[in-house]
Amino acid sequence: MEEELIQIKNSAVSLALDAKDKKELDDLKIRFLGRSGRLTLALKELSKLPKEKRPEVGKLANEVKNTIEETILEKESQVTKQKSQELKEKIDISIPGIKPQIGHLHPMTQVIYDVVNVFKGLGYQTADGPEIETDYYNFEALNIPKDHPARDTQQTLYLDTRNAKVNPGEIILRTQLSGMQARAMEKIKPPLRVIVPGKVFRYEQVDASHGFEFWQLEGFLVDTNVKLTDLFGTIDYVLRKLMGENIKLKFATTNFPFVEPGVDTYIECTVCKGKGCSFCKMSGWSEIMPAGMIHPNVLKAVGYSSRQWNGFAFCIGLSRLVTLRYKMDDLRLLTNPDMRILEQF
Numbered sequence: 001m002e003e004e005l006i007q008i009k010n011s012a013v014s015l016a017l018d019a020k021d022k023k024e025l026d027d028l029k030i031r032f033l034g035r036s037g038r039l040t041l042a043l044k045e046l047s048k049l050p051k052e053k054r055p056e057v058g059k060l061a062n063e064v065k066n067t068i069e070e071t072i073l074e075k076e077s078q079v080t081k082q083k084s085q086e087l088k089e090k091i092d093i094s095i096p097g098i099k100p101q102i103g104h105l106h107p108m109t110q111v112i113y114d115v116v117n118v119f120k121g122l123g124y125q126t127a128d129g130p131e132i133e134t135d136y137y138n139f140e141a142l143n144i145p146k147d148h149p150a151r152d153t154q155q156t157l158y159l160d161t162r163n164a165k166v167n168p169g170e171i172i173l174r175t176q177l178s179g180m181q182a183r184a185m186e187k188i189k190p191p192l193r194v195i196v197p198g199k200v201f202r203y204e205q206v207d208a209s210h211g212f213e214f215w216q217l218e219g220f221l222v223d224t225n226v227k228l229t230d231l232f233g234t235i236d237y238v239l240r241k242l243m244g245e246n247i248k249l250k251f252a253t254t255n256f257p258f259v260e261p262g263v264d265t266y267i268e269c270t271v272c273k274g275k276g277c278s279f280c281k282m283s284g285w286s287e288i289m290p291a292g293m294i295h296p297n298v299l300k301a302v303g304y305s306s307r308q309w310n311g312f313a314f315c316i317g318l319s320r321l322v323t324l325r326y327k328m329d330d331l332r333l334l335t336n337p338d339m340r341i342l343e344q345f
Ligand SMILES: [Zn+2]
Pocket: 269, 270, 271, 272, 273, 274, 275, 276, 277, 278, 279, 280, 281, 282, 284, 285
């Protein structure tokens, strides 16, 4: 019996000293000290010994157990230390780190933030509306009934509603943000100043200055005794804030069914400085901010008294503003995900 115990001890200790990692040591623990380990089984034989021999052998067995445990424990701490030392040698903490690439706002988003900030300074609140719009808000509430020729100028994308309980042609992708005029006025009591930045959609031939989806910002103000000169002042102030004090602007009369009178604002093309290029269709000017005094019918449609209240509305072509500000000669660059383009802003 004593012989066997000594053998177990020698074998366990020599294996422990040779172990290379913690896993080997864990295996040893199970092989010798586990429930059916060699030492545990040997200890069970103790009861078969003659009574007078038991204390002596028991003492030896205890010593063997302690020695094995201690050796494994010591070896374990040695292995762990060695491992962390190796790791330290592999990691050179003096090498400078690699800077992660930090993204930035898309030029479109930057311009939206700037425009919204300028209007905030003028007391405008920002509203948001649905991109899928009804024919009523997009056209009818804006004094454009179903048979109005103005509808022809807005190449409308209709949603397939064959399985829905609505009349055909009732649900569209909004062609303009003016639909938000009626939506906002129905909810807010005058006086009000609201801007709505957002995307609009048209079935258009795509070229350098036209897209089938583009960003606009619609704005409108309703108050008492608003004059056309207030509108001119607002347009002039806003565009100079956004594009610089030295820009050249010109106004022309135009016609939109939801304003009376209608005004078109042109800015001298920043790409060619007025000389004429493909972006401005050789005219030297770019249409940037159509506007006008809100038509009394629009105010009536939302239940405002057109005797008490009047106001103006305007629209900024945000996509065009971005291309003019950054002197891009093609609107399509704005929706191009190529990093070589985006990294320039
Ligand atoms: Zn030009």
